[in-house]
Amino acid sequence: MSAVTGPAQRRRPRSALPWLATPALVLFVGFAVVPLIGVFALSFTTWDGIGSIRATGLTSWRKVLTDPGLPHALWVTFLVMAVSWAVQTPLSILLGTFLAGRQRYRAVLGVVYLIPLMLSSAAIALAYKALLDPNFGLGAGLDIQALSRDWLGRPGLAFGVVIFVVSWQFIPFHSLIYQGGVQQIPKSLYEAAQLDGAGRVRQFFSITLPQLKYTIITSSTLMVVGSLTFFDLIFILTEGGPGDATRVLALDMYKRGFQASLMGPASVIAVILVLVGLGLALLLRRLGGRDAGASQLEGA
Amino acid sequence: MALSRRTLLGLAAAVPVSAALTACGGSSGPGKSTGATYWYLNGQPQEGVRSGAVKAFNKAHPDTQIKDTTFQNDAYKTKIKTAIGAGEAPTIIWGWGGGTLRAYAEAGQVEDLTSWFGEHDALKKSLFPSSFGAATVDGKIYAMPCETVQPIILYYNRKVFDQVGAKPPESWDDIMALVPKFKNKGIAPFSLGGQSRWTNMMWLEFLFDRIGGSEVFQAAIEGEKNAWSHPDAIKALTKLQELVEAGGFVKGFSSITADSNADQALLYTGRAAMMLHGAWSYGIQQADGGDFVSSGSLGYMTFPPVEGGKGDLSDTVGNPAQYLSISSKASAEEKKVAKEYFAKGVLQEEEVKQWIGNGSVPIKLGTEKLLAASDNAEFLQFTYDIASKAKVFVQSWDQALSPTAAETLLDNIVKLFQLSISPKEFATNLNAVTNA
Numbered sequence: 001m002s003a004v005t006g007p008a009q010r011r012r013p014r015s016a017l018p019w020l021a022t023p024a025l026v027l028f029v030g031f032a033v034v035p036l037i038g039v040f041a042l043s044f045t046t047w048d049g050i051g052s053i054r055a056t057g058l059t060s061w062r063k064v065l066t067d068p069g070l071p072h073a074l075w076v077t078f079l080v081m082a083v084s085w086a087v088q089t090p091l092s093i094l095l096g097t098f099l100a101g102r103q104r105y106r107a108v109l110g111v112v113y114l115i116p117l118m119l120s121s122a123a124i125a126l127a128y129k130a131l132l133d134p135n136f137g138l139g140a141g142l143d144i145q146a147l148s149r150d151w152l153g154r155p156g157l158a159f160g161v162v163i164f165v166v167s168w169q170f171i172p173f174h175s176l177i178y179q180g181g182v183q184q185i186p187k188s189l190y191e192a193a194q195l196d197g198a199g200r201v202r203q204f205f206s207i208t209l210p211q212l213k214y215t216i217i218t219s220s221t222l223m224v225v226g227s228l229t230f231f232d233l234i235f236i237l238t239e240g241g242p243g244d245a246t247r248v249l250a251l252d253m254y255k256r257g258f259q260a261s262l263m264g265p266a267s268v269i270a271v272i273l274v275l276v277g278l279g280l281a282l283l284l285r286r287l288g289g290r291d292a293g294a295s296q297l298e299g300a
Numbered sequence: 301m302a303l304s305r306r307t308l309l310g311l312a313a314a315v316p317v318s319a320a321l322t323a324c325g326g327s328s329g330p331g332k333s334t335g336a337t338y339w340y341l342n343g344q345p346q347e348g349v350r351s352g353a354v355k356a357f358n359k360a361h362p363d364t365q366i367k368d369t370t371f372q373n374d375a376y377k378t379k380i381k382t383a384i385g386a387g388e389a390p391t392i393i394w395g396w397g398g399g400t401l402r403a404y405a406e407a408g409q410v411e412d413l414t415s416w417f418g419e420h421d422a423l424k425k426s427l428f429p430s431s432f433g434a435a436t437v438d439g440k441i442y443a444m445p446c447e448t449v450q451p452i453i454l455y456y457n458r459k460v461f462d463q464v465g466a467k468p469p470e471s472w473d474d475i476m477a478l479v480p481k482f483k484n485k486g487i488a489p490f491s492l493g494g495q496s497r498w499t500n501m502m503w504l505e506f507l508f509d510r511i512g513g514s515e516v517f518q519a520a521i522e523g524e525k526n527a528w529s530h531p532d533a534i535k536a537l538t539k540l541q542e543l544v545e546a547g548g549f550v551k552g553f554s555s556i557t558a559d560s561n562a563d564q565a566l567l568y569t570g571r572a573a574m575m576l577h578g579a580w581s582y583g584i585q586q587a588d589g590g591d592f593v594s595s596g597s598l599g600y601m602t603f604p605p606v607e608g609g610k611g612d613l614s615d616t617v618g619n620p621a622q623y624l625s626i627s628s629k630a631s632a633e634e635k636k637v638a639k640e641y642f643a644k645g646v647l648q649e650e651e652v653k654q655w656i657g658n659g660s661v662p663i664k665l666g667t668e669k670l671l672a673a674s675d676n677a678e679f680l681q682f683t684y685d686i687a688s689k690a691k692v693f694v695q696s697w698d699q700a701l702s703p704t705a706a707e708t709l710l711d712n713i714v715k716l717f718q719l720s721i722s723p724k725e726f727a728t729n730l731n732a733v734t735n736a
Binding site: 050 | 381382404406407409494495551552553554555556562566571702703704708714718720
């Protein structure tokens with residue numbers, strides 16, 4: 001980054017900028033770096049959380065890496081990530097583009113769409129769990145055959161429900177991002193397209209979508225990295241079940257650490273989670289970084 | 301970015317702040333000055349009984365005070381472990397005994413009370429003998445049993461049985477024969493809150509005992525090699541899967557939780573005919589079920605025998621008691637206060653009366669008259685008889701085993717109920733953890 005610093009900037013007197021970053025730095029070091037080092041150290045130990053911590057080298061790593069539970073949890077995490085991305089992104093882009101219009105009714109709808117964003121994951125999970133209850137839920141209560149299935153009791157269905165609820169919760173947020181993105185696209189592009197005789201659909205695919213590239217990358221990064229840490233929602237909805245059908249990595253870590261009292265292996269999973277998260281974030285940055293001049297946002 | 305002197309200074313300034321941040325977390329430890337500290341679970345009506353006992357003790361002993369703090373059930377399980385691990389445990393530790401207590405004892409975190417009970421023989425003899433099993437680790441007593449006994453009971457809805465014209469099961473074959481009868485009428489034979497996992501476990505506890513006797517699980521808990529592959533264990537696991545295959549449990553049981561009491565609701569609303577559950581379920585059905593209990597529609601019985609099984613019918617499973625331990629990190633004075641509380645504060649007359657008033661049976665012997673005078677006399681007498689006459693009172697498996705083994709057990713039980721693993725696979729997975 002220092003390569004692009006121009007001479008004008010270099011000559012500017014050293015300001016108090018580093019000081020401004022101190023509070024953030026303190027929080028980051030205290031609540032992210034220090035625990036991270038602690039977790040990394042713990043992954044080379046055996047500890048039940050009560051007795052003494054014994055350094056046991058690679059025992060915990062070997063235990064986790066040979067456990068069939070790990071590839072399964074990784075696979076479920078990956079599936080949740082991929083499927084929820086594939087569901088959320090197109091819907092969010094369409095909704096965002098729709099809401100970007102200046103009509104009044106769209107503004108009203110925009111407020112309504114935001115409601116899920118204001119609820120906590122725990123509240124959402126509890127509400128859906130009650131609605132989908134096979135005996136006392138919506139389907140059974142209103143006697144609707146199509147709705148009275150064992151939604152959370154069958155592996156495939158439960159997975160689908162998790163994706164649905166995650167999407168229901170987060171699509172409003174991503175729509176908001178896309179709405180902002182669409183509104184920043186210069187009007188002149190659309191006017192030019194109209195003169196050339198491009199229809200709405202053509203305009204969407206040839207102008208809106210390409211211009212949203214960076215918004216898509218930002219939103220995707222948030223979705224992908226965020227989906228690694230889904231915990232509260234799945235914990236309340238299915239507790240990783242039925243069996244281990246929805247046991248994502250974060251849940252696996254909690255279960256090993258706090259329910260099975262295996263702090264070493266739980267720390268190993270935590271380290272894996274950090275590595276996967278960092279890797280994905282870097283990858284997505286790279287995808288976006290190649291041709292920085294492609295966007296024509298005004299002022300960019 | 302090159303490190304400048306200023307950034308270094310900034311970092312140096314940051315250190316005291318983060319030190320102050322961490323310091324805030326350390327101030328919650330128990331005070332070391334006067335008396336003993338005592339942590340236990342909140343939630344009425346039990347919380348009131350517990351705090352009442354402490355208040356009465358403090359009033360009678362003005363010099364030796366006990367300071368009590370309450371926690372929510374799930375929060376407590378994590379909190380107490382972390383506190384003990386950090387050497388910040390309260391003087392008196394409330395718990396469930398069994399495998400967790402063993403972990404504390406093996407880490408040298410709780411006091412050995414064997415000799416103290418030797419000196420207080422009358423006190424020891426006034427409590428249910430069956431309650432001491434889960435307080436004992438390698439022949440030494442590490443906890444004082446307290447509060448109530450909670451065996452697992454087979455509940456049934458009399459109205460539904462009348463409606464179908466069926467009789468409560470007297471054997472496993474009866475159970476299997478009842479399944480299609482109820483199913484044909486659109487009633488689930490058994491209610492089950494399967495997502496909670498320990499609910500499924502209660503079925504295995506009884507099947508193991510009725511088929512193979514109490515020795516089968518005892519061998520497993522003692523870490524005997526291939527204990528879970530015992531032919532009787534495999535038979536019990538197979539029978540269980542036969543019941544699942546026959547549709548014995550309510551549809552969607554894998555997503556029903558016991559926390560929400562949805563499993564109880566299925567029984568008192570007549571959507572399910574029977575339910576295997578703890579003695580505490582009686583109070584819940586009384587509170588939530590309208591006139592279900594008062595109209596005499598709730599039936600209860602012990603788990604029936606299995607044809608050709610070796611288990612003694614008096615054997616039962618469940619929570620033999622709750623437990624109080626003393627932290628070994630406490631000062632001599634604090635320990636003295638705690639022991640004084642054990643001798644003169646736990647299960648005194650008033651506390652016993654209150655437990656009975658709540659529909660539960662305290663673990664004190666000789667309370668028959670009080671039980672008989674209660675509104676729930678019939679049920680209390682039933683529970684008392686099971687608990688006091690049980691030849692073997694098996695502690696709930698997940699409490700008896702170490703936390704690590706318990707987690708594997710619960711995980712595999714769920715898979716067994718989903719028919720996604722065979723009895724043999726179940727046995728192999730469990731052998732791997734209990735024989736470690």
